[in-house]
Amino acid sequence: MTNHPILRLEEVLKVYDQKVAVDRITLSVPKGSIFGMLGPNGAGKTSLIRIITTITQADSGSVFLDGERLNSRHPEYIGYMPEERGLYKKMKIGDHLLYLGRLKGLSKAQAESEIRLWFEKFEISDWWNKKVEELSKGMQQKIQFVATVLHRPKLLILDEPFSGLDPINTNLIKDEIHHLQKEGTSIIFSTHRMEQVEEICEHIVLINQGKNILEGEVKAIRNQFKEHQFRIDFEGKLPEDLSSKARIVKENGRSVVVQLLEGAASNQLLGYLIDQGVRINAFNELLPSLNEIFIRQVEQSNAGLAAASGH
Amino acid sequence: MNKLWLIIQREYLTRVTRKSFILATLITPFAFALFFVVVAVIFGYESDDSRRVAVIDKSAILQGALKDEKNLFFKFVDYDLDFLRKHLDSLQYDAILEVPPMEDLMANNYTLFYYAEDAPTLDIELMIKDRIRDAVREYKIRKLNLERKQLEALETRVELDPEPLKEGGADNSTITSAIGAGIGMIMGFIMYIVVFVYGAMVMRSVMEEKTTRIVEVMISSVRPFHLMLGKIIGVGAVGLTQVAVWAILIPSLMFIVQAVFGIDTGQFSAMEPGAEIDPDDMEQMMALGLREIQNINWWLIFPLFIIYFLGGYFMYSSFFAAVGASMSDDLGEGQSLTLPIVIPVILALYIMMAAVQAPNSSLAVWSSIFPLFSPIVMPARLAFNPPAWEILVSVVLLIATSVSFVWLSGRIYRVGILMYGKKVTLKEFGKWMFRKM
Numbered sequence: 121m122t123n124h125p126i127l128r129l130e131e132v133l134k135v136y137d138q139k140v141a142v143d144r145i146t147l148s149v150p151k152g153s154i155f156g157m158l159g160p161n162g163a164g165k166t167s168l169i170r171i172i173t174t175i176t177q178a179d180s181g182s183v184f185l186d187g188e189r190l191n192s193r194h195p196e197y198i199g200y201m202p203e204e205r206g207l208y209k210k211m212k213i214g215d216h217l218l219y220l221g222r223l224k225g226l227s228k229a230q231a232e233s234e235i236r237l238w239f240e241k242f243e244i245s246d247w248w249n250k251k252v253e254e255l256s257k258g259m260q261q262k263i264q265f266v267a268t269v270l271h272r273p274k275l276l277i278l279d280e281p282f283s284g285l286d287p288i289n290t291n292l293i294k295d296e297i298h299h300l301q302k303e304g305t306s307i308i309f310s311t312h313r314m315e316q317v318e319e320i321c322e323h324i325v326l327i328n329q330g331k332n333i334l335e336g337e338v339k340a341i342r343n344q345f346k347e348h349q350f351r352i353d354f355e356g357k358l359p360e361d362l363s364s365k366a367r368i369v370k371e372n373g374r375s376v377v378v379q380l381l382e383g384a385a386s387n388q389l390l391g392y393l394i395d396q397g398v399r400i401n402a403f404n405e406l407l408p409s410l411n412e413i414f415i416r417q418v419e420q421s422n423a424g425l426a427a428a429s430g431h
Numbered sequence: 432m433n434k435l436w437l438i439i440q441r442e443y444l445t446r447v448t449r450k451s452f453i454l455a456t457l458i459t460p461f462a463f464a465l466f467f468v469v470v471a472v473i474f475g476y477e478s479d480d481s482r483r484v485a486v487i488d489k490s491a492i493l494q495g496a497l498k499d500e501k502n503l504f505f506k507f508v509d510y511d512l513d514f515l516r517k518h519l520d521s522l523q524y525d526a527i528l529e530v531p532p533m534e535d536l537m538a539n540n541y542t543l544f545y546y547a548e549d550a551p552t553l554d555i556e557l558m559i560k561d562r563i564r565d566a567v568r569e570y571k572i573r574k575l576n577l578e579r580k581q582l583e584a585l586e587t588r589v590e591l592d593p594e595p596l597k598e599g600g601a602d603n604s605t606i607t608s609a610i611g612a613g614i615g616m617i618m619g620f621i622m623y624i625v626v627f628v629y630g631a632m633v634m635r636s637v638m639e640e641k642t643t644r645i646v647e648v649m650i651s652s653v654r655p656f657h658l659m660l661g662k663i664i665g666v667g668a669v670g671l672t673q674v675a676v677w678a679i680l681i682p683s684l685m686f687i688v689q690a691v692f693g694i695d696t697g698q699f700s701a702m703e704p705g706a707e708i709d710p711d712d713m714e715q716m717m718a719l720g721l722r723e724i725q726n727i728n729w730w731l732i733f734p735l736f737i738i739y740f741l742g743g744y745f746m747y748s749s750f751f752a753a754v755g756a757s758m759s760d761d762l763g764e765g766q767s768l769t770l771p772i773v774i775p776v777i778l779a780l781y782i783m784m785a786a787v788q789a790p791n792s793s794l795a796v797w798s799s800i801f802p803l804f805s806p807i808v809m810p811a812r813l814a815f816n817p818p819a820w821e822i823l824v825s826v827v828l829l830i831a832t833s834v835s836f837v838w839l840s841g842r843i844y845r846v847g848i849l850m851y852g853k854k855v856t857l858k859e860f861g862k863w864m865f866r867k868m
Contacts, residue, residue, distance in 0.1 A: 195652055202648060202651070204647050205645075206645045208643065220652065223434055267648070
């Protein structure tokens with residue numbers, strides 16, 4: 121694997137009428153990663169994706185795909201499943217996949233063999249001649265996914281891929297995403313559902329009002345925003361002067377959440393509690409969820425923007 | 432280019448392999464044939480109601496010369512009118528025709544009396560009037576001692592034969608304009624139907640792509656312009672296929688119908704009573720007509736017709752595509768956006784009808800140059816040999832307009848297809864045309 125990222129954006133700007141949809145965004149998607157693109161509705165995620173997929177063009181800034189400046193051949197290396205997606209209802213699913221595959225530059229034979237592989241995987245080998253409109257909604261979503269990855273894209277972009285999917289199909293697609301990642305596909309996963317990001321993604325970018333307000337590895341970000349809070353499950357009685365060692369955030373019978381005082385270490389607190397004869401059943405650091413970080417950052421950035429525009 | 436070809440293929444194949452298309456394409460000619468058979472049977476149906484008519488002709492105007500018709504029998508009788516009226520049934524007559532004496536030979540009116548339970552049917556009335564007119568004419572000739580030869584000499588058939596001013600110019604006859612008008616009307620109507628049927632098909636199909644949300648999937652692989660162009664070409668090919676199938680099937684089915692049922696499909700136009708044309712005249716006219724059809728410069732008209740056809744189709748259907756792309760999920764609200772197409776097409780149709788009657792009027796000339804009208808109006812004028820410069824200007828303008836319409840529509844299209852839940856006005860069309868993507 122080479123070092124350069126699969127996708128790099130530099131100072132990308134896109135303005136519609138008077139609205140700045142993408143405000144000088146710079147970011148890198150590491151090769152082979154699952155990259156979460158987060159942001160509230162209307163933050164500019166879809167506008168950004170449309171620039172990457174060459175549907176629209178940036179007003180300024182540059183986009184590099186696998187080290188190359190974005191050009192008209194690149195759609196063949198990208199698989200894009202938009203949030204607004206669908207299929208031709210009257211077409212047979214085999215013919216439909218063949219058509220979409222060939223539009224992505226596959227030869228007829230290549231496309232056919234790929235389709236057969238996926239049909240076997242989903243155990244629908246005899247479905248070639250079924251019409252799209254005869255399929256259940258979940259099945260249509262699976263076909264849509266197959267259509268997106270049929271040409272083995274280097275970069276896969278999924279915009280809210282699980283919306284409208286039941287839990288079984290959600291898991292099935294999740295497994296396929298991990299499987300594709302193992303085969304070397306880089307994946308951009310755009311959503312506003314945090315719990316999915318936490319589960320799937322290694323890297324994230326947080327976009328609000330067209331700006332990149334936070335970018336990095338999920339673990340690092342959570343560590344960066346940690347507040348040194350610990351949950352202690354215990355038996356016995358907590359020492360009276362615990363509050364001199366740590367601030368009690370929440371108390372609930374045999375469980376307590378405390379925040380370490382400035383400069384204190386978790387080991388010291390644990391040692392102190394053991395010395396005091398408290399039986400410790402569990403001692404966990406509480407990292408903030410992405411959801412909390414997300415909300416905090418968005419509020420902060422909105423406040424900043426409001427203040428900036430107020431002056 | 433390769434992708435454009437794939438799109439054209441899909442647009443074409445998914446339509447022509449659809450059951451509804453195959454049925455409509457095949458059933459229409461059969462429906463036509465069936466219609467003709469049924470109409471022929473109805474018209475050919477003869478009254479089985481036979482009538483015996485007693486004729487009282489005391490002054491021998493008819494001289495006993497009134498031939499029987501099918502189901503209509505005349506019998507000259509010497510009975511009194513009153514007697515006959517009383518004993519009509521027992522004498523087995525259905526009606527009495529009283530031929531009164533002619534008092535004034537110079538009079539232009541002559542009234543006969545028909546006595547029966549009910550008034551004569553239209554065909555009986557026409558038949559009797561016809562027969563009596565001839566008989567009265569003979570009677571008057573005899574009584575007034577007129578010379579038959581001189582009388583016949585009064586009937587003069589006047590013809591106007593247009594001759595070219597310059598030597599070696601096209602020698603036409605009056606029938607040229609009749610045939611030109613006919614061909615022009617047919618061409619104009621085909622254009623009109625094609626624009627509406629297939630243009631609307633393009634529009635619906637673009638809308639469908641938008642409402643089923645396939646469009647964003649598509650344009651992540653192909654340029655929106657290719658998607659639109661592929662659709663227009665694909666649907667246009669479907670239209671040509673259908674027209675071609677009909678052009679072959681309808682005449683051959685007509686031929687079969689004529690051969691099998693012995694029905695003259697041409698007879699209906701000459702069905703009006705009284706409009707009898709001498710068979711000799713008819714034959715002469717047919718021959719002249721055929722010669723004129725051959726005289727028409729098909730080598731010029733046919734390619735030009737194709738050019739106008741394609742130009743008109745691309746111009747109008749690209750606009751339909753742009754409208755389809757800007758409609759939201761609600762079909763109704765886009766209807767007003769189609770007005771800019773519907774109005775010129777309908778106007779052009781009326782201008783075309785006027786143009787075949789006066790192909791060199793300034794209305795016809797200017798309309799056949801104005802690109803929004805020319806695809807319908809100019810084909811109607813082609814058979815009248817319009818000046819070359821008019822054709823040239825008209826074709827150049829049409830091609831330029833079509834190309835720019837396709838281009839501008841492409842620009843509206845690429846914005847429109849990604850726009851959801853927004854009501855679009857014509858003003859926004861203008862903005863979108865010049866918006867960068």
